[in-house]
Amino acid sequence: MSAKLTAKNVYKVFGSSPETALDLVEQGKTKDEIFESTGQTVGVHDASFEVDEGQIFVVMGLSGSGKSTLVRMLNGLIPPTSGSIMVDDTDVASCSGEDLRKVRRDKISMVFQHFALFPHRTVGENAAYGLKVKGVGASERREKAQNALDQVGLGAYADSYPDELSGGMQQRVGLARGLCAESEILLMDEPFSALDPLIRRDMQDELLQLQRSLKKTIIFITHDLNEALILGDKIAIMKDGRFVQVGTAQEIVGEPADDYVAAFTQDIDRSRVFKVKTIANEPRSLTLQDSLADAVERMEKLERDALFITEGDKIAGVLSYREAAPALRNGETTIDPVLNRDYAAVQGEAYLHEIYEAASAGMPIAVMDGDAFVGVVRPSEVFAQLVRGEEAAAEAGDRMTAA
Amino acid sequence: MWSPSDIYEMPFGDWVDFAVKDWLVPNFRPVFQSIRIPVEWVLDGLDGFLNFVPMVVFTVVLVAIAWRAAGRGLAIFSIVSLIFLDLIGVWSETMTTLAMVTTAVFFCALFGVPLGVMAARSDRFLKVLRPVLDVMQTIPPFVYLVPIVMLFGVGTVPGVIATFIFALPPITRLTNLGIRSVREDLVEASYAFGSTPRQVLWEVQIPLAMRTIMAGLNQTLMMSLSMAVIAALIGAGGLGLTVNTGLGRLDVGLATEGGIGIVILAIILDRITQSFAERRSSTSPSLTGILRSLFSSGKPARPAADKQAA
Numbered sequence A: 001m002s003a004k005l006t007a008k009n010v011y012k013v014f015g016s017s018p019e020t021a022l023d024l025v026e027q028g029k030t031k032d033e034i035f036e037s038t039g040q041t042v043g044v045h046d047a048s049f050e051v052d053e054g055q056i057f058v059v060m061g062l063s064g065s066g067k068s069t070l071v072r073m074l075n076g077l078i079p080p081t082s083g084s085i086m087v088d089d090t091d092v093a094s095c096s097g098e099d100l101r102k103v104r105r106d107k108i109s110m111v112f113q114h115f116a117l118f119p120h121r122t123v124g125e126n127a128a129y130g131l132k133v134k135g136v137g138a139s140e141r142r143e144k145a146q147n148a149l150d151q152v153g154l155g156a157y158a159d160s161y162p163d164e165l166s167g168g169m170q171q172r173v174g175l176a177r178g179l180c181a182e183s184e185i186l187l188m189d190e191p192f193s194a195l196d197p198l199i200r201r202d203m204q205d206e207l208l209q210l211q212r213s214l215k216k217t218i219i220f221i222t223h224d225l226n227e228a229l230i231l232g233d234k235i236a237i238m239k240d241g242r243f244v245q246v247g248t249a250q251e252i253v254g255e256p257a258d259d260y261v262a263a264f265t266q267d268i269d270r271s272r273v274f275k276v277k278t279i280a281n282e283p284r285s286l287t288l289q290d291s292l293a294d295a296v297e298r299m300e301k302l303e304r305d306a307l308f309i310t311e312g313d314k315i316a317g318v319l320s321y322r323e324a325a326p327a328l329r330n331g332e333t334t335i336d337p338v339l340n341r342d343y344a345a346v347q348g349e350a351y352l353h354e355i356y357e358a359a360s361a362g363m364p365i366a367v368m369d370g371d372a373f374v375g376v377v378r379p380s381e382v383f384a385q386l387v388r389g390e391e392a393a394a395e396a397g398d399r400m401t402a403a
Numbered sequence B: 001m002w003s004p005s006d007i008y009e010m011p012f013g014d015w016v017d018f019a020v021k022d023w024l025v026p027n028f029r030p031v032f033q034s035i036r037i038p039v040e041w042v043l044d045g046l047d048g049f050l051n052f053v054p055m056v057v058f059t060v061v062l063v064a065i066a067w068r069a070a071g072r073g074l075a076i077f078s079i080v081s082l083i084f085l086d087l088i089g090v091w092s093e094t095m096t097t098l099a100m101v102t103t104a105v106f107f108c109a110l111f112g113v114p115l116g117v118m119a120a121r122s123d124r125f126l127k128v129l130r131p132v133l134d135v136m137q138t139i140p141p142f143v144y145l146v147p148i149v150m151l152f153g154v155g156t157v158p159g160v161i162a163t164f165i166f167a168l169p170p171i172t173r174l175t176n177l178g179i180r181s182v183r184e185d186l187v188e189a190s191y192a193f194g195s196t197p198r199q200v201l202w203e204v205q206i207p208l209a210m211r212t213i214m215a216g217l218n219q220t221l222m223m224s225l226s227m228a229v230i231a232a233l234i235g236a237g238g239l240g241l242t243v244n245t246g247l248g249r250l251d252v253g254l255a256t257e258g259g260i261g262i263v264i265l266a267i268i269l270d271r272i273t274q275s276f277a278e279r280r281s282s283t284s285p286s287l288t289g290i291l292r293s294l295f296s297s298g299k300p301a302r303p304a305a306d307k308q309a310a
């Protein structure tokens, strides 16, 4: 995969003489100290990152941490103080106004926190705005806008005005406007923050669904770590203008870089972050041809109370110690008669919360990759992973209060 | 008690006199004369047209506009009051005043809106423009009547020019205000999709500022009407002249006839232009939208979307 957007050492200082502020930054002064002594605000402090094509890159941070500033530099709405921002092979940070407009028209579109729909235009005209600016003809515009509105489920509202729609619907129009411009990169600055929690969940799911078919490169801003974890292929945690950690959801939650990040991850539902494959063990299965005695011996050695039995490259079923041991004592020699042909199987890409029910049955769960049997998860391991988070977070919390 | 004027009396009046009479007039007369031309053109055209249109036709058209714009009440008022004006014999003067006012408002819009746009886009320009507008608005019109006569002569055209100076500030100010108060995030969104500054202006700022600009137009119109009598002092015709003649002859009846004409015009034009400014509650109409709704049949309807659905 290739990088669609690359930011290198990007700084933004709000103030009259950014050079002096940058000097202070070099000397290791903090954002607050620099504001005290110069009255200038360091909005973004040395941000470097790459976003691959088709990836969702989430920037998460509290309000005032510089997220909006960062995302507005990516399409040049705010010019960076220093650094480079390559979109394909245009440096947005230093190109001419004309080139910048070209990038905005063809490569990057944006979705705004408070929707920023044009109240004097219909929903359809709003969606088509990017095309209008490009000079696309009216009939083509209408057709493509209709298409984009269909994609977000608002096909019937093209002739309504934005103020006739609910908040969630308005943001869908905002999204349609971004999609309709047919740019490869979508910048989304807290697009769902102004929506009710339930609608927010719907919109997140819908965005993921759209992304599956559209494969846009998305830079998504949020102040909600849960949202970041749900959406992000890669997540950057921002504090006082800096990135304190960049990684996948599992890296952020599994190995928080510092106490600041750890404090965030404290309340996170780990079962929605970790995938089944992260806790799966190698399958240690026997085949249906093996003897019952071998199977019981294997279980005793591995201290397992159940084993998967395969037949060819398929799973035949699961053998439990509780049934196998008495059968062996009663003189049974083959596995077949005591085999449980009902067993739980789950895809490795599934999240832990999806296997709670299966795990509560107490039997091991087969982990599949498509049709292939690739691993085994024991119920106890599911809960161990969830508990580990509680402990780590509690420790981090202690350190934070001690510090 | 001693005062500075005991020592020196400054001949300020003489200086101004000199500057205007001996420098401005001889050197720039041709310039000012050429300014007359477009004004004369528009004014004569309008005046000729309005006085040519039969009273009944004009009344029908104006009543239709009043009905569409402001409803039945204003329409009825318009019919009654226009017939009244015809009956008391000031129809032709009313048309001349309407032509003058329309001409003045036309030029005010022609210059005021671009000036307002420029002021909205540049703080520095606004800093220069604002005191100029303040002076234009506060200086009593009588003060500049004399230089205007010197530069442009007497008659209806200089009257329109004096009116222009008096009525230009509101539309300029309100255009500036309207554009500056367009929501920042909408302007940002427009730029984010690759608009040029010109596209931002025409696609977003002007349409969204239209209500405020229309309010400015309304004020400019009202101020123009209030200049009708003063402009008559330098030879402009119309209802203002009727009032002045009445005053000169101490003819209360004649002055009242002219005065009533001005008031009636003011009420009708005020209501119509106000309705433009108030057209849509949440957003602004476009100019073409206003015109279209004036001439199309039926109320300007918007399909009501069902907020519960989807």
Ligand SMILES: Nc1ncnc2c1ncn2[C@@H]1O[C@H](COP(=O)(O)OP(=O)(O)O)[C@@H](O)[C@H]1O
Pocket (backbone or CB within 6 Å): A014, A015, A041, A042, A043, A061, A062, A063, A064, A065, A066, A067, A068, A069, A070
């Ligand atoms: N135009 C501006 N002028 C001065 N300071 C600004 C400006 N815009 C943002 N800031 C400051 O930069 C910091 C980051 O702001 P912002 O990017 O809006 O944060 P976020 O989007 O994460 O809430 C804040 O301290 C804010 O006060």
Ligand SMILES: [Mg+2]
Pocket (backbone or CB within 6 Å): A067, A068, A069, A190
């Ligand atoms: Mg923000």
